[in-house]
Amino acid sequence: MAERKGFFRRIGAFLEGLRRFLVNAVFLLLLVLLLFALFASGPELPERFALELDIDGLVVDQLSPVDPLSELVQGETVAETRLQDLIDSIDRAVMDKRVALLVLSLDDLEHIGMSKSSELAVALERFKATGRPVLARAAAYDQDAYLLASSADEVFLDPMGGVVIEGFSVYRNYYRDALEKLAIDFHLFRVGEFKSAMEPFVRNSMSEEARAANEEWLGQLWGNYRQNVASNRSLEREQLDHYVNRIDEVMASYKGNLARAALEEKLVDRLVTENQWGALMRDNVGIDEDGDYYRVGHRQYLALTEALDAANTNAVGVLVAQGVIADGEVVGDGIGGDSFSELIRKARKNDAIKAVVLRIDSGGGSAFASEQIRQELRLLKQSGKPLVVSMGSSAASGGYWIAADADEIWATPATITGSIGIFGAFPTINRSLAKLGIATDGIGTTEVAGGLRVDRPLNPVVKRALQSGIEHGYQQFLSVVAEGRDMLPEQVDKIAQGRVWTGEDARQLGLVDQLGSLEDAIQSAANLAGLTQYRRQWVSPTLPPLQALVNHLLEQTGLSARVAVPGWWSPVSGLVRDFLQMRDPNGMYAYCTECSAP
Known part of the structure; x- marks a missing residue:
């Protein structure tokens, strides 16, 4: 029995050592790849190029620390893009004549929100004031991405895509009956007529106080959204309301073709495939040695350019x-x-x-x-x-x-x-x-x-x-x-x-x-x-x-x-x-x- 236990201990020690070796090996490989990418990226920027704001995942004020070992264990990941990086790259591009145009690349955007969109839109206006265009492109737009895209001079959409806008809402699950069936008593202590944080545990529906408060602020945000999109796209707000609230009728008018509906209703300017988009951009900024158009992502652009305020001591x-x-x-x-x-x-x-x-x-x-x-x-x-x-x-x-x-x-x-x-x-x-x-x-x-x-x-x-x-x-x-x-x-x-x-x-x-x-x-x-x-x-x-x-x-x-x-x-x-x-x-x-x- 003792020999058997010793055998299993040795097997366990071997597997633990192997696990540590593999994790360390992967980490070192990642480090080598990052170093290679750093030194292979080169210090030169093209004489004329498109600056792409490649907005991935969640737009945040501060990036979460990256722990590659945790990612190996947890697996699934979501990208983050720092708002200030986007704004800084735009402001540097304002002074950089090599940047021929800006591209909002929105295929991988998960969420930005109205507040951050408004801050980014102000920076985009600074670039547009130089006379150079801002273009937006995605295979499809949800309402979050579309609000940002509407700030562009031109909005491009894939012929197989569409623009989906549904408005804002607050819906929750309510658990009072479920808790009663489980015989769980939930004791809530609160002050404030509108403090509805724990309502789902003591009610089966939204209280009238919460409903009234939510209706007011949601309505105000939706009004701002409609106003911004209508102004950016030179639309009547009633036209946008019809597109959102009668989307069934709109789609029926275009035989179910959502991309054509977005084009004809003036939400987008052109329908282009990926190949057509590439050809259009090559005409604008030229062809690089790989046959692609000259473009630089905003993260790489920041890494290859200097901050204007770096010399200040205060x-x-x-x-x-x-x-x-x-x-x-x-x-x-x-x-x-x-x-x-x-x-x-x-x-x-x-x-x-x-x-x-x-x-x-x-x-x-x-x-x-x-x-x-x-x-x-x-x-x-x-x-x-x-x-x-x-x-x-x-x-x-x-x-x-x-x-x-x-x-x-x-x-x-x-x-x-x-x-x-x-x-x-x-x-x-x-x-x-x-x-x-x-x-x-x-x-x-x-x-x-x-x-x-x-x-x-x-x-x-x-x-x-x-x-x-x-x-x-x-x-x-x-x-x-x-x-x-x-x-x-x-x-x-x-x-x-x-x-x-x-x-x-x-x-x-x-x-x-x-x-x-x-x-x-x-x-x-x-x-x-x-x-x-x-x-x-x-x-x-x-x-x-x-x-x-x-x-x-x-x-x-x-x-x-x-x-x-x-x-x-x-x-x-x-x-x-x-x-x-x-x-x-x-x-x-x-x-x-x-x-x-x-």
């Missing part, structure tokens, strides 16, 4: 708060109370950084971590450095909590913000266990001992205490906003109650100071610091050496970053995952579930 630091706000350390996508506070300290102690812009793209999360981050931001302000907030797609609930003390708050009209409210939740499964014949009994030394066990009914004393804590948290949230925005708590309460607002409404209500882009916020921060010449300095977390090397090589070679996505992803599991990540020590959350912005 800097405006940019910190990106992206994802769920969680207690403790967070590596990758997300905002950790401890780890993000360390980034703020890093910016505060850097003498070259004279002002800070906090870019927020978050629906919130842990109230404890939000307050921790806010306190660190207050120390930064006390050091004499101006603090300006730039809101991206969303800066709501905890995302607004950390914004409130800024010297200025900027947002785009399509930013989702507000959602000033607090909630907590606690499930109990004693009835469910009873159906299985499992009982819980015992004794405690106080009236509340064991009061937070999920296998017991929720203790009434504990229940009242939890609600009291949530109400205190809400009052604290009101005070934070009132102090930061120079308002009375009563004034904040009228526009709080967990209600979601667009950036446009938030400016009118005093929650936001200005409408504009991240670049506008950076310029404003520089002005507050008295800087006429400055550079941007992105303040990023320190990565492990090998991971940092891989990320640097990806940037230098112009390859896109990729982030692993679990195969079990779904809206439900995503919501549960977010709550598991937040891990607030007091079980108190400032989180907006509506803020997956259009």
Whole structure:
């Protein structure tokens, strides 16, 4: 028996050694390929070429760190494209006469959203002002890609494709009956008439308050979408409405040919196959040694050109708060109370950084971590450095909590913000266990001992205490906003109650100071610091050496970053995952579930 165990141990050790060898070998191979790509890319750009904005996957404010070892294990990946890289490449192209035209390559775009689209569209207008064209091309356009494409001078579509626009919506699954069948009691604690984050667990339908609030902000965003597309394409809004709402009639008019419908309804300018597109571009910019047209992707273009502000010594630091706000350390996508506070300290102690812009793209999360981050931001302000907030797609609930003390708050009209409210939740499964014949009994030394066990009914004393804590948290949230925005708590309460607002409404209500882009916020921060010449300095977390090397090589070679996505992803599991990540020590959350912005 001992010999057999020893044999299996040796086999196990051999397999573990083999696994490590293979993983290390693949990693080294990847490193060699990246180095080869870096040195093989060459320092020269063509004398005339098309600059392609090859927008892959999700457009984000900050790329997730690339860990090749994790990707080997998890498998499925989704690409990311950094918004600022797109804008920087456009702005460099404005001054670069070698760039004959810009191409929006949208086949691989997963999501950008209205807010980021509007910021990118402003940069595209700067390029169009030089007299050089912007072209958009895709095999097919969903409404996200089409909004961006509509900013182009010409929109090209494959004859087998189409343009699909459906409008915006908020639909959820509701679980009250399912939980009742499972005999699970879901205890919800909240303050705010419109704080609907946990409604799916206690209702079978959307509440009238949530319906009214969602209808208002969704309607406003849809109105902006219609206006932008109609203006960009010189269409009547009624014409676009007919295309969307009567798509069955539209398609019947063109015998089911969606591409022809898009062309005749003036949503696109030309139908071209891939070969026809190549021929068109070769006529524009010439033919390279491979028979293709001269083109350079925006990542490679950034790697081969110099930033205009690189020589300046004074800097405006940019910190990106992206994802769920969680207690403790967070590596990758997300905002950790401890780890993000360390980034703020890093910016505060850097003498070259004279002002800070906090870019927020978050629906919130842990109230404890939000307050921790806010306190660190207050120390930064006390050091004499101006603090300006730039809101991206969303800066709501905890995302607004950390914004409130800024010297200025900027947002785009399509930013989702507000959602000033607090909630907590606690499930109990004693009835469910009873159906299985499992009982819980015992004794405690106080009236509340064991009061937070999920296998017991929720203790009434504990229940009242939890609600009291949530109400205190809400009052604290009101005070934070009132102090930061120079308002009375009563004034904040009228526009709080967990209600979601667009950036446009938030400016009118005093929650936001200005409408504009991240670049506008950076310029404003520089002005507050008295800087006429400055550079941007992105303040990023320190990565492990090998991971940092891989990320640097990806940037230098112009390859896109990729982030692993679990195969079990779904809206439900995503919501549960977010709550598991937040891990607030007091079980108190400032989180907006509506803020997956259009």
